[in-house]
Structures are given as structure tokens and as C-alpha cells.
Amino acid sequence: MTALAICGGRLVDPAAGVDTAKDILLRDGRVAEIVSPGKLKLNNGAGDIETLDAAGLIVAPGLIDMHVHLREPGQGYKETIATGTAAAAAGGFTAVAAMPNTTPVNDAPEITRWMQEPERGAVVRVFPIAAATRGSKGEAVNDYAALKSAGAVAVSDDGKPILKDSVMRETLVAAARAGLSVIQHAEDTRMTQGGSMNLGPAAFRLGLRGMPPEAESQIVERDIRLVADLHDPRAHLHVAHTSTATALAAVRQARRNGLRVTCEVAPHHFLLTEEHVGFYNTHAKMCPPLRSAADRDAMIEALLDGVVDAIATDHAPHATHEKEVEFENAPNGITGLETALGLALRWLHKEWKMPLGRVLSLLSAQPAALLGLKARGTLAVGSIADVVIFDPDAEWTFDARQSKSKSRNTPFDGWTMQGKVRWTVSEGRIVYSDRG
Amino acid sequence: MSPTATPVRRQLATPPVPASPFPYNSGSLLSVLDLSLDGLSQLLARATALENQDPLLRDRILAKRRVALLFYESSTRTRTSFELAAKGLGADTTLVSSLSSSIEKGESLKDTGLTLRALGTEAIILRHNSSGAPWLLEESTHLPVLNAGDGMHEHPTQALLDLRTILAHLRAGTGEVNAGTLAGVTVAIVGDILHSRVARSNMLLLPRLGARVLLCGPKELLPEQAAQMGPGIAIERDFDAALGQSQVIMMLRIQAERLAGLQLDLEDYKANYQLTGQRLAAHAPQALVLHPGPIIRGMEVTAGVADGPQSAILEQVRNGVAIRMAVVERALAADRQGGRA
Numbered sequence: 145m146t147a148l149a150i151c152g153g154r155l156v157d158p159a160a161g162v163d164t165a166k167d168i169l170l171r172d173g174r175v176a177e178i179v180s181p182g183k184l185k186l187n188n189g190a191g192d193i194e195t196l197d198a199a200g201l202i203v204a205p206g207l208i209d210m211h212v213h214l215r216e217p218g219q220g221y222k223e224t225i226a227t228g229t230a231a232a233a234a235g236g237f238t239a240v241a242a243m244p245n246t247t248p249v250n251d252a253p254e255i256t257r258w259m260q261e262p263e264r265g266a267v268v269r270v271f272p273i274a275a276a277t278r279g280s281k282g283e284a285v286n287d288y289a290a291l292k293s294a295g296a297v298a299v300s301d302d303g304k305p306i307l308k309d310s311v312m313r314e315t316l317v318a319a320a321r322a323g324l325s326v327i328q329h330a331e332d333t334r335m336t337q338g339g340s341m342n343l344g345p346a347a348f349r350l351g352l353r354g355m356p357p358e359a360e361s362q363i364v365e366r367d368i369r370l371v372a373d374l375h376d377p378r379a380h381l382h383v384a385h386t387s388t389a390t391a392l393a394a395v396r397q398a399r400r401n402g403l404r405v406t407c408e409v410a411p412h413h414f415l416l417t418e419e420h421v422g423f424y425n426t427h428a429k430m431c432p433p434l435r436s437a438a439d440r441d442a443m444i445e446a447l448l449d450g451v452v453d454a455i456a457t458d459h460a461p462h463a464t465h466e467k468e469v470e471f472e473n474a475p476n477g478i479t480g481l482e483t484a485l486g487l488a489l490r491w492l493h494k495e496w497k498m499p500l501g502r503v504l505s506l507l508s509a510q511p512a513a514l515l516g517l518k519a520r521g522t523l524a525v526g527s528i529a530d531v532v533i534f535d536p537d538a539e540w541t542f543d544a545r546q547s548k549s550k551s552r553n554t555p556f557d558g559w560t561m562q563g564k565v566r567w568t569v570s571e572g573r574i575v576y577s578d579r580g
Numbered sequence: 581m582s583p584t585a586t587p588v589r590r591q592l593a594t595p596p597v598p599a600s601p602f603p604y605n606s607g608s609l610l611s612v613l614d615l616s617l618d619g620l621s622q623l624l625a626r627a628t629a630l631e632n633q634d635p636l637l638r639d640r641i642l643a644k645r646r647v648a649l650l651f652y653e654s655s656t657r658t659r660t661s662f663e664l665a666a667k668g669l670g671a672d673t674t675l676v677s678s679l680s681s682s683i684e685k686g687e688s689l690k691d692t693g694l695t696l697r698a699l700g701t702e703a704i705i706l707r708h709n710s711s712g713a714p715w716l717l718e719e720s721t722h723l724p725v726l727n728a729g730d731g732m733h734e735h736p737t738q739a740l741l742d743l744r745t746i747l748a749h750l751r752a753g754t755g756e757v758n759a760g761t762l763a764g765v766t767v768a769i770v771g772d773i774l775h776s777r778v779a780r781s782n783m784l785l786l787p788r789l790g791a792r793v794l795l796c797g798p799k800e801l802l803p804e805q806a807a808q809m810g811p812g813i814a815i816e817r818d819f820d821a822a823l824g825q826s827q828v829i830m831m832l833r834i835q836a837e838r839l840a841g842l843q844l845d846l847e848d849y850k851a852n853y854q855l856t857g858q859r860l861a862a863h864a865p866q867a868l869v870l871h872p873g874p875i876i877r878g879m880e881v882t883a884g885v886a887d888g889p890q891s892a893i894l895e896q897v898r899n900g901v902a903i904r905m906a907v908v909e910r911a912l913a914a915d916r917q918g919g920r921a
């Protein structure tokens with residue numbers, strides 16, 4: 145079997161506490177050796193060894209996006225598992241967790257398995273997140289043990305919240321027993337009906353009905369109360385795409401109280417505000433919506449002081465014709481896999497001075513830990529050979545037309561990115577390369 | 581008890597909001613903000629000139645030019661007014677309404693716009709129930725698009741005809757307008773502000789000429805953030821107090837079709853916000869009364885006030901045709917000079 149040597153780069157592996165020049169040998173899909181520069185024995189007769197010259201580049205654990213929509217089964221015109229994972233590879237991601245709001249909803253072990261079959265053509269690892277309730281209708285809790293053994297890494301009704309207290313409680317109990325996290329899309333849909341952007345001055349000015357921030361924070365607060373009442377240390381609540389200052393404050397407080405409550409933030413929520421909707425730009429429409437500047441600033445603050453556990457893109461592709469409609473009729477969501485690293489390095493690292501290791505940890509080690517992915521999110525010897533190799537100093541402009549995704553719905557077209565992915569290696573195989 | 585948000589300690593640079601690419605076509609009138617004060621002066625002057633021109637000469641200005649009226653909402657007043665204006669300049673008009681076309685078969689606004697353009701349409705007058713639809717249509721076609729009312733957002737020609745009416749009464753003989761033309765004038769806009777595109781366009785237009793806009797209505801129909809829409813806007817919930825401060829009173833209809841589950845006690849509303857002869861005499865005996873129509877007599881205004889001596893409601897309608905002639909002429913004149921498209 146072919147081995148891969150990555151030589152001359154700077155290895156940044158936050159989980160292992162490593163940030164130094166190292167050469168790495170990958171063999172049989174695992175990290176085989178980590179040695180000082182120039183110390184790899186490349187002619188030991190163990191078959192072909194391909195060498196990547198990583199001089200001047202960062203070598204890091206492959207990125208992990210714990211919140212993507214790959215649209216299969218059933219919505220292949222928006223994205224397929226093949227195109228979505230190709231976009232992931234281009235963005236430096238070696239693993240993605242796929243939300244279950246497909247057609248049909250992934251609420252059964254057969255669908256969970258189907259998504260992972262080689263026939264889907266995934267170029268990086270897909271970890272399905274199974275629906276928390278039957279059909280994601282928020283009524284009947286699924287069989288989590290069966291879904292877990294089929295490969296599900298968490299449960300969620302993403303796209304919708306689990307509204308009923310009794311069902312959410314039951315979900316938390318059953319997931320704790322099965323050893324799965326519950327990922328909640330926190331939105332009290334009774335407060336957001338007809339809304340298409342954040343409730344506030346911008347929505348008033350544009351004549352659009354608003355979605356109040358309380359619709360998010362009140363569900364987060366309710367969920368935290370439910371977790372507290374369970375008194376079960378196995379219970380893990382993860383808040384998806386946190387967008388409001390009050391929801392973050394609730395998570396912060398829950399953690400102080402010793403609860404296992406975690407959260408993710410999407411790049412668009414730490415970069416953009418409701419003002420970026422401009423004149424009805426449907427590429428700035430998603431759920432939860434872009435919020436106020438104060439909410440956006442709270443996201444940045446929480447990223448910097450460590451309350452946020454992961455950066456997740458909520459990659460949500462939609463066909464061009466679906467977005468080229470009246471703002472209130474456009475579907476929610478934007479793509480994110482190819483812009484997450486470039487934006488995080490440009491803003492979090494360069495502008496807001498977050499250390500590189502912490503940025504990478506939010507994009508790899510921490511989501512791996514949240515999902516319980518074994519031997520991923522690190523490049524310690526013996527771990528899975530998921531690697532991203534990027535030029536940290538390269539500035540480039542994102543061109544949505546060049547996207548590997550099937551869809552083009554991004555507000556970041558034409559934006560300046562920092563850090564260019566040169567190679568993405570998934571389980572020892574090169575799945576993306578760009579020497580440009 | 582919900583925990584309070586942690587105050588932000590750092591001052592950080594964040595990504596700027598990109599400049600708006602609109603309008604793509606300099607003949608478009610999507611928002612009242614598309615007009616500079618100079619442009620506004622020219623438009624008002626052209627409205628007067630066109631109104632006074634011999635109809636037989638006027639008829640040649642846009643002879644055989646193709647203008648489409650694309651109406652996704654029923655409208656008598658605005659549609660007829662635009663149609664008379666375009667025809668008055670000699671243009672050929674085509675009415676495409678949602679009740680009698682491919683729209684009801686599910687064609688998208690973009691595709692309808694592209695079809696109209698392929699048919700030789702040179703400008704589109706759009707009335708749509710979704711806020712922002714004219715922006716979508718303009719971006720899709722790059723044609724001059726005239727916003728004839730979009731959802732709860734804007735109705736720029738209504739604000740322009742309201743302005744013309746106000747100027748005729750309060751600033752007769754004014755030629756060019758400037759940032760001080762309406763200094764010292766308070767305009768009360770009363771009623772269902774939340775759902776009103778007429779209110780929004782006036783809120784953006786009148787303060788640019790120095791007027792103060794006073795919004796009046798119950799919380800359900802007038803949220804606090806309305807005052808943040810722009811400069812020169814304040815809220816006065818007490819109707820009598822608002823009347824006492826105003827030289828112009830613009831009454832709005834309750835938009836029952838947009839209430840969307842909002843519970844409103846209409847008797848209570850009438851008691852607090854109906855403009856009656858008694859109220860008018862007591863608090864604003866000199867004020868000009870405007871209403872964009874359609875009027876629900878006995879709801880927001882009494883019949884006596886609607887037909888009374890302070891009412892300029894029919895004058896508004898007349899001004900609408902003059903303003904829309906100028907707006908349609910501007911749309912196609914810009915095209916001849918080469919729009920920004």
C-alpha cells in the first residue's frame with residue numbers, strides 16, 4: 145500500500161499540544177510516524193512513498209464540520225454527497241456531520257447506512273446525524289441505539305426545533321442512554337411565523353416580518369432547564385448555530401453550573417449582521433437569521449474567551465432558481481464549506497488575534513470531541529490520516545463560480561480569504577490538491 | 581430568570597457592509613432614496629410642465645414606447661393612474677396581472693420579467709405583495725423598474741404625490757426644493773404604520789426636505805423601531821397631542837389583509853385613532869388632511885372629514901397622474917441617455 149510523506153511543514157496539532165516543524169509519514173490510512181525534519185527514512189523497502197513538499201505550509205488535522213446539509217437522499221439537485229464532500233475537501237475538511245432534514249428524513253438505520261455506502265461517492269468521511277424524532281415531527285422519539293449502531297454520531301431535528309417539553313426531555317434521556325448528543329436547532333417557531341430576517345430596525349425598514357432573538361434564547365434556556373432537571377452527567381445538549389447574545393449567555397451560565405451544554409457558531413454569525421441583507425439579498429437569508437451588531441459582537445467575544453466549542457458552517461446549498469425569488473419566499477441557508485477556513489484565518493486569527501492553534505482546534509479537535517469521533521481531530525501517531533495542508537499567508541479571493549458545491553448561494557463571493565488549502569488528505573488519500 | 585448578556589469588552593474591526601449595487605438602471609424608481617434633491621426638483625418641475633402641456637404634444641413624448649404594468653395585487657387607483665400617465669405621454673401599455681397570466685401558473689417574477697423584456701418592454705411598473713420584489717425584478721432585467729408598491733416596504737410615487745400636495749398647500753410657488761423647504765412643518769402619519777409602504781416612503785422622503793414626521797398609532801401597529809428608520813422621525817402615541825403639533829395629517833387604513841393573526845380591537849382603535857370632525861376642529865383646525873386611499877369611511881376617518889374642507893384626498897389623486905407622468909418620462913429618458921445598466 146502506498147504511503148504518503150509530508151515533509152518540511154509546520155505541524156500544528158492543538159489536541160497533542162504540538163506546534164513545530166515535523167515530517168509526517170502516513171501509512172495504511174493512519175499516522176505512522178512523526179519525526180524531526182529530514183529524519184524520515186523514505187527508502188525502507190515498504191513500497192512506494194509519495195512525498196508532499198510542505199515547506200512554508202501548515203500541516204494540521206483535517207477540519208471537521210459538525211453541521212452540514214448534503215441534501216441526499218432526495219434533493220440531489222441542490223447537492224449530493226459526492227459534490228458536498230468535494231466542496232468539503234476543497235475547504236480542508238476531512239469529515240462532515242450531515243443533518244437529517246433530507247427527503248426522506250434520516251430517521252431510520254437504513255437511511256443512515258445508505259448515506260455512508262461507497263456508492264454515494266463521498267471523498268471525505270460522512271458522519272450522519274440522525275433525526276431525533278420520527279420524520280423530525282417533534283412527536284415520537286426514534287430508536288437511538290439502532291441509529292447509533294448504523295453510524296449516527298448525534299441526533300437532531302435540525303431545521304426544526306423539538307418544541308414540546310415532554311418530547312425534548314424524552315430525547316435527552318434516550319440520547320444520554322445511547323451515548324449520543326442532542327443537537328438542538330433552537331427556534332420557537334411559534335414566534336417566528338412569517339418572519340424572514342431578524343426582528344429589528346432593518347426588518348422594519350425593509351418591510352419584512354421579523355424573527356425575534358427571544359425565539360432562540362427561550363428554547364436554549366428551556367433546554368438547559370431540562371438538562372439540569374435530569375441530573376444525568378451523560379446528558380449532552382449541543383446548541384446548533386448560536387446567533388444571539390442571550391442564548392450564548394445562557395450557555396455560559398449552564399457551563400458554570402457544571403452542565404454538559406455546548407454550542408457552535410457559524411462564520412456568518414460571527415462576521416455578518418442584519419445590515420448585510422442589503423436590499424433583499426437572499427444569500428444573506430438563513431435560519432437563524434443574521435442578527436444585530438451587538439449579537440455578532442457577542443459571538444466574537446464568546447469565540448475569543450472560549451465559550452464557543454466549535455465553528456460549524458451550516459452548509460446549506462440551494463439551487464440558483466430557488467434563491468432568485470422574492471426575499472420572503474426564498475429558502476433559508478447558505479453554503480459554507482469552502483469559505484470557513486479562509487474566513488476564520490482572515491478574521492479570527494489575523495484581525496482578532498486568536499492563536500492559530502485555537503482556530504484550528506475550533507475547526508477540528510473540538511468538534512471531534514463533541515461528536516465522540518475516535519482518532520480524529522489530531523495527528524498523534526496512530527490516529528486516522530486526515531490532514532489539511534495549507535499556506536497560512538496566502539491571500540485569495542473566493543469565486544463562487546469555481547465552487548465544488550452544486551450550489552452558489554453564498555454571501556462571501558468575492559471576499560478576501562486568508563490561508564489557501566494546498567492538499568487535503570482523507571484517511572491517507574489525497575482528495576484535494578491545489579498548487580496554484 | 582434569564583441571564584444577562586456579557587458586555588463586549590473589545591472594539592474590533594468587522595467586515596463592512598458592501599455598497600448597494602442598486603439601481604442598476606438610472607431610470608428606475610425603486611425607493612424615494614433613488615432621487616437626489618436635484619432629481620426631485622426636476623421631477624416636480626416636469627410634473628407641472630407635463631400637466632400643463634397640450635395633450636396632443638404630450639402624446640408624442642413617449643410615442644410607441646413600450647411600458648408594461650405588472651400587477652401582482654389588485655389596485656384601482658395606482659394602476660389606473662400609472663396607465664393614464666403612460667398613455668398620456670403616448671406610450672403603449674400592457675397590463676399583466678396575476679389574475680390573467682402565466683403568473684398564476686407559477687412562473688417566477690424573474691422569468692416573467694425576462695419574458696417582458698424579450699417582448700420589447702422598455703420599462704416595467706411593478707406592484708407586488710412581497711417587499712423587495714422590484715429590486716429582484718431590476719436585478720434580473722436591468723430595465724427601468726418603477727415601484728408601484730412592494731409589500732409593506734415602499735410606494736415611492738405615493739410619497740411624491742403626497743409631497744406635491746403638501747407643497748401646493750404649504751409652500752405654494754416653490755420652485756426647487758432643498759433640505760430646508762419643509763423646515764418647521766410637522767407631518768403626522770397615523771394608524772397602521774407597521775404594514776404601510778406609504779408610511780415608509782413618506783418617512784424617508786419628507787425629512788430630507790426638513791419636515792418632521794410624527795408617527796402615531798398603537799404599539800401593535802407602530803413598533804418602537806419605526807423611529808430608527810431615518811432622521812427626523814418621532815413617535816407620539818397620543819392622537820390629540822400629535823394633531824396639535826401637525827400641519828399635515830396623513831391617515832392610513834388598517835390593512836386587514838396583512839394583520840396576520842394580530843388581534844386588534846377595532847372599536848378601541850376607532851375611539852383612540854379615528855379622525856372625526858370634532859377632533860380635527862379641537863386640535864388641528866388648520867391642518868391639511870391626506871389619505872392614500874382606499875378610504876374605509878367610518879373607520880380611520882369619518883365621512884365628514886374625508887369630504888370636508890381640510891381634506892385634499894381627491895387632489896392627491898389628481899397629483900398622482902402628474903407625478904407618474906414625470907416618473908415614466910424619467911424612466912425612458914434615462915434609457916436613451918444610456919442607463920447605468
Ligand SMILES: [Zn+2]
Nearest residue numbers: 302303329384
Ligand atoms: Zn438549523
